[in-house]
Amino acid sequence: MSVISRLREKPWLAHAAGMDPALQATPERWPQRTALLFMLAISTVLFFLFTITFLGRTQLPDFQALAGEPWQPLTNPALLWLNTLWLLLSSAAMQLALWQSRRLRQKVSPWLALATLLLLLFLAGQWQLWQQLLAQGYALRTNPANSYFYLFTAVHGLHLLAGVLALAKVWWQRRTPVQFSRSLQLCTTYWHFLFVVWLLLFALLTSSADTYNTLAALCGF
Amino acid sequence: MSHIAVTDQPDESKHPHSFITKYVWSQDHKVIAIQYGITAIFVGLIALALSALMRLQLGFPDTFSFIDPAAYLQFVTMHGMIMVIYLLTALLLGGFGNYLIPLMIGARDMVFPYLNMLSYWTYLLSVVVLLASFFVVGGPTGAGWTLYPPQAILPGTPGADAGIVLMLLSLAIFIVAFTMGGLNYVTTILQARTRGMTLMRMPLTIWGIFIATILGLLAFPALLVSAIMMLLDKVAGTSFFMPALLSLGEQLDYSGGSPILFQHLFWFFGHPEVYIVALPAFGMVSDVLATHARKNIFGYRMMVWAIVAIGGLSFVVWAHHMYVSGMNPYFGFFFATTTLIIAVPTALKVYNWVLTLWRGNIHLTTPMLFAIGFIFTFVHGGLTGLFLGNVVVDLPLSDTYFVVAHFHMVMGVSPIMVLFAAIYHWFPKVTGRFLHEGWGKFHFWATFLGTYAVYLPMHYLGFLGVPRRYFAISGSDFIPESAQSLNAGITVSAIIVGVVQLVFIANLIWSLRNGKPAGSNPWQATTLEWQTEHTRPGHGNWGKTVPVVYRWAYDYSVPGVKADFIPQNVPNEQLEFTDEQLYRESQQ
Numbered sequence: 021m022s023v024i025s026r027l028r029e030k031p032w033l034a035h036a037a038g039m040d041p042a043l044q045a046t047p048e049r050w051p052q053r054t055a056l057l058f059m060l061a062i063s064t065v066l067f068f069l070f071t072i073t074f075l076g077r078t079q080l081p082d083f084q085a086l087a088g089e090p091w092q093p094l095t096n097p098a099l100l101w102l103n104t105l106w107l108l109l110s111s112a113a114m115q116l117a118l119w120q121s122r123r124l125r126q127k128v129s130p131w132l133a134l135a136t137l138l139l140l141l142f143l144a145g146q147w148q149l150w151q152q153l154l155a156q157g158y159a160l161r162t163n164p165a166n167s168y169f170y171l172f173t174a175v176h177g178l179h180l181l182a183g184v185l186a187l188a189k190v191w192w193q194r195r196t197p198v199q200f201s202r203s204l205q206l207c208t209t210y211w212h213f214l215f216v217v218w219l220l221l222f223a224l225l226t227s228s229a230d231t232y233n234t235l236a237a238l239c240g241f
Numbered sequence: 242m243s244h245i246a247v248t249d250q251p252d253e254s255k256h257p258h259s260f261i262t263k264y265v266w267s268q269d270h271k272v273i274a275i276q277y278g279i280t281a282i283f284v285g286l287i288a289l290a291l292s293a294l295m296r297l298q299l300g301f302p303d304t305f306s307f308i309d310p311a312a313y314l315q316f317v318t319m320h321g322m323i324m325v326i327y328l329l330t331a332l333l334l335g336g337f338g339n340y341l342i343p344l345m346i347g348a349r350d351m352v353f354p355y356l357n358m359l360s361y362w363t364y365l366l367s368v369v370v371l372l373a374s375f376f377v378v379g380g381p382t383g384a385g386w387t388l389y390p391p392q393a394i395l396p397g398t399p400g401a402d403a404g405i406v407l408m409l410l411s412l413a414i415f416i417v418a419f420t421m422g423g424l425n426y427v428t429t430i431l432q433a434r435t436r437g438m439t440l441m442r443m444p445l446t447i448w449g450i451f452i453a454t455i456l457g458l459l460a461f462p463a464l465l466v467s468a469i470m471m472l473l474d475k476v477a478g479t480s481f482f483m484p485a486l487l488s489l490g491e492q493l494d495y496s497g498g499s500p501i502l503f504q505h506l507f508w509f510f511g512h513p514e515v516y517i518v519a520l521p522a523f524g525m526v527s528d529v530l531a532t533h534a535r536k537n538i539f540g541y542r543m544m545v546w547a548i549v550a551i552g553g554l555s556f557v558v559w560a561h562h563m564y565v566s567g568m569n570p571y572f573g574f575f576f577a578t579t580t581l582i583i584a585v586p587t588a589l590k591v592y593n594w595v596l597t598l599w600r601g602n603i604h605l606t607t608p609m610l611f612a613i614g615f616i617f618t619f620v621h622g623g624l625t626g627l628f629l630g631n632v633v634v635d636l637p638l639s640d641t642y643f644v645v646a647h648f649h650m651v652m653g654v655s656p657i658m659v660l661f662a663a664i665y666h667w668f669p670k671v672t673g674r675f676l677h678e679g680w681g682k683f684h685f686w687a688t689f690l691g692t693y694a695v696y697l698p699m700h701y702l703g704f705l706g707v708p709r710r711y712f713a714i715s716g717s718d719f720i721p722e723s724a725q726s727l728n729a730g731i732t733v734s735a736i737i738v739g740v741v742q743l744v745f746i747a748n749l750i751w752s753l754r755n756g757k758p759a760g761s762n763p764w765q766a767t768t769l770e771w772q773t774e775h776t777r778p779g780h781g782n783w784g785k786t787v788p789v790v791y792r793w794a795y796d797y798s799v800p801g802v803k804a805d806f807i808p809q810n811v812p813n814e815q816l817e818f819t820d821e822q823l824y825r826e827s828q829q
Contacts (some may be wrong), residue, residue: 032796055424062459161494193479
């Protein structure tokens with residue numbers, strides 16, 4: 021039943037005995053899934069708001085984009101591509117783990133371990149990039165573009181770490197294969213979500229000043 | 242899936258037995274609700290005392306040597322922040338949301354009880370961090386509750402060192418607490434409703450809490466974002482919001498940031514926050530009015546749609562707080578339009594409340610008095626909102642006492658009226674005893690008339706141009722001497738209203754033991770929370786079986802039925818009809 025038709029119900033009408041449609045069907049319940057969808061919505065809003073303020077900030081005169089010109093540090097972000105690969109593989113490992121668990125096979129845990137390892141590799145790579153930037157003099161406070169770069173990657177990294185914690189809890193509390201597989205499905209969705217967020221952040225943070233100007237103009241800044 | 246057990250069947254082994262698990266580290270939504278409620282009322286009393294101190298300075302300047310300009314600004318800031326976030330949001334959603342959601346939708350508990358417990362303790366931590374700022378060097382922040390940079394974090398503003406840092410930390414912790422609680426509320430409403438409880442059979446209280454929680458979940462991130470970025474500006478020296486500026490004759494390290502950006506973020510949270518407070522109040526007042534007027538709520542579907550519409554619109558009106566900020570004037574045109582549009586569903590709700598009362602069998606109990614009082618104060622505050630929503634009217638009135646009067650009527654007094662109505666209404670379910678009616682009525686009249694004595698004159702002060710947030714206004718040519726007498730009168734009224742609240746607190750404590758026993762359904766209400774097996778519902782709420790819902794929440798005075806109310810869990814076969822109705826049926 022669609023939301024509209026649910027909201028058009030006339031609840032004051034009486035139903036004859038046994039004819040109450042509300043009592044006919046019991047919908048399936050999966051509260052964890054509902055909660056995850058809301059969490060993803062909240063995270064989306066969070067990253068969206070950071071992005072909007074970022075685009076607004078790019079239009080102020082002191083902003084110096086991190087990419088676009090040959091001398092800027094993220095113009096050829098080889099390390100970021102490598103990191104992206106780790107995160108992609110991590111997402112893929114999660115998906116494989118989920119498929120394995122759906123077929124009720126026992127080979128789930130190695131895939132989960134691999135996914136976690138790849139994710140930690142991604143975070144280590146990000147850390148290395150931070151160190152490189154710092155060594156080149158791109159400190160947190162020297163330019164708003166740097167501030168946003170550290171901020172975005174930190175918030176995204178914290179999201180990933182929270183995912184690892186959630187996965188650890190799911191693994192620890194696994195009871196039946198069916199329940200385990202359902203929980204894994206939610207974790208996998210979260211993994212894919214953060215991968216997509218990373219792709220968007222990657223594109224955003226390595227854009228040139230011209231791209232920012234175009235995007236900001238589209239947003240009306 | 243281990244959590245669902247509590248919503249499906251009672252499990253005796255899961256009931257907590259020790260004092261600690263029952264009352265301190267409790268996962269029972271009712272205990273958590275009371276913990277939230279007591280904490281919120283406690284900080285609310287602190288904020289009330291702060292407002293009394295502010296009023297003392299304004300009413301009798303040069304009298305109290307311990308109130309200097311810095312302390313005054315700190316009182317203003319902490320009063321505002323505590324009242325809006327730590328009292329109203331926490332009490333309406335953490336308190337009433339927690340208590341009423343599972344009981345009203347027929348669930349045994351929230352779907353994630355552990356998360357619910359964590360939510361309360363995180364909230365308590367945020368309160369402790371907030372109150373800690375009173376005891377650090379420099380005291381709490383005095384930047385105003387809107388915390389606008391650059392002044393909020395620069396020397397010259399009280400509490401610009403430790404105070405503002407603790408404030409921002411406390412807000413971030415509060416948002417984490419609210420998000421944990423909020424996820425629980427929406428998930429419980431969507432997933433744990435009992436059989437037969439369709440969305441449109443939910444009481445309006447639940448609708449209000451539901452939509453307000455969604456608003457909170459989507460709006461608080463804006464505050465979190467601005468708190469994180471300002472914290473970095475303060476602590477790490479970034480320039481997200483801080484422009485290049487001179488302070489005390491020195492060029493600071495900041496450059497190029499945009500304070501307006503902060504304002505947009507802040508109000509993108511700040512305006513939905515008004516409805517995070519208002520929507521649960523709208524819902525609860527609807528249920529109180531219907532119950533005590535023995536009439537179904539007028540236009541139930543319209544009421545639900547209006548709540549949803551207000552929730553949606555509340556995200557596109559924020560910049561009406563920023564007409565004087567120097568933003569693009571075309572924005573003003575857009576936001577004035579949306580602001581006036583949001584008045585339509587709001588007015589619809591007011592008409593429906595009044596029409597619910599029309600020809601109702603009105604019982605003027607204490608909760609009903611507060612509910613009717615709310616209609617007055619809300620219409621009053623809403624109408625001045627229509628003034629201020631227009632750019633040309635707002636420009637001269639912004640930053641005067643007219644605005645103070647407006648927002649106190651609409652989001653201070655009005656939600657508080659509903660909170661009182663709700664406490665008087667649901668106290669018998671929470672404790673098994675009535676609050677004292679005589680004291681309650683005294684509390685109502687003193688509060689209702691008292692708040693009018695406080696805020697009506699403020700509108701006039703605003704027209705005179707008396708600026709808000711000022712420590713003292715003496716020596717201004719355009720403000721007549723009589724304004725000072727008015728200010729003294731307001732202060733006297735405010736202190737009387739404040740003292741009367743102590744009567745209410747005394748009533749709460751006294752009635753816990755000595756109140757008249759209420760029985761399980763003292764107001765003869767239809768909603769599920771009044772149909773529990775025990776009053777003071779036990780852990781798991783419902784005894785052996787959860788109730789099944791056969792009808793909506795407003796079957797009051799149904800024609801042809803003997804009783805003047807039909808609880809939601811009574812099937813048609815069990816109804817007793819009047820002789821007249823039976824005769825009529827036999828003739829057909």
